[in-house]
Amino acid sequence: MTRNDIIKMAQEAGFRFPANYDVAEPIRRLEHFAALIEKHLYYDGIHTCNDQCQRPACVTVRKAVEREREACALAVEQAGIDGYGTLAAAAAIRARGQS
Numbered sequence: 491m492t493r494n495d496i497i498k499m500a501q502e503a504g505f506r507f508p509a510n511y512d513v514a515e516p517i518r519r520l521e522h523f524a525a526l527i528e529k530h531l532y533y534d535g536i537h538t539c540n541d542q543c544q545r546p547a548c549v550t551v552r553k554a555v556e557r558e559r560e561a562c563a564l565a566v567e568q569a570g571i572d573g574y575g576t577l578a579a580a581a582a583i584r585a586r587g588q589s
Contacts, residue, residue, distance in 0.1 A: 493517065493521065496517065496520050496521055496524050497513070497517060497520075499524075500516075500517075500520050505520075530545065555587075556587060559583055559584065559586060559587050560584070562583050563580040563581075563583040563584050564580070566579045566580045566583060567580045
């Protein structure tokens with residue numbers, strides 16, 4: 491995001507800068523604010539979170555893990571006959587998401 495992008499978005503949001511106004515400080519603050527938002531939305535580092543973390547990447551990963559866990563449990567159920575532990579194995583796979 492460039493400085494001009496930030497100025498344009500600020501103006502679209504209703505910020506008005508009078509002619510001959512020194513916009514350096516307000517723009518510096520807006521740039522910092524934009525950087526914080528960008529970091530929150532596109533964080534690609536490693537952090538320690540919990541099952542309540544709402545960062546978009548964390549929510550997406552949790553949903554993908556849930557879908558994969560359920561697909562594995564279904565595959566186990568469909569692969570065997572109960573009595574050989576398939577239903578217990580599927581239940582154990584699903585239970586991993588509860589702990």
